[in-house]
Amino acid sequence: MSLFDQINTDLTTAMKAREKERTAALRNIKKVLIEAKTASSSHDLEDTEVIKIIQKLAKQGTDSANLYKEQGREDLAAEELVQVAVFEAYLPKKLTNEELTTAVKAIIESAGATSIKEMGKVMGLASSQLAGKADGKDIADMVKALLS
Secondary structure (H helix, E strand, C coil): CCHHHHHHHHHHHHHHCCCHHHHHHHHHHHHHHHHHHHHCCCCCCCHHHHHHHHHHHHHHHHHHHHHHHHCCCHHHHHHHHHHHHHHHCCCCCCCCHHHHHHHHHHHHHHHCCCCHHHHHHHHHHHHHHCCCCCCHHHHHHHHHHHHC
16 A cells, blocks of 8 residues: 555544544645645656655644744644644654664765765765655764764
8 A cells, every 4th residue: 555545544534533633634745745646747656755745744844833832822833743743653763863873874885985075975875765764964964974
């Protein structure tokens, strides 16, 4: 079952269980996925594309929650964080700092990089291999630390 189909099934289940917040979050995901489907030339979305879209939604929700907190709107921040929790349930498990360090070291060795000048080459490999498992900023910081 594809991730898109899983989201549809979970949406139906949440609607039957009358889970208001979960239903709203899943509808939001489905809306964005349908928009992406119609915008692309192929009519099927791969799971990797779905994951990227959900990651983007989760990041936007987290940013919105932070803005709401800064403005003293804890009620709106809580709503956003509930949706982000639903989004994150469909994302792959994030790497711990130790796992990220090990993965980046292996990528640096396979690329044969020895200096910070080769960061671009390492980042290209790391970004593709660790997509969805770690944030790009965290990957970049780790590469910088290991190459300097």
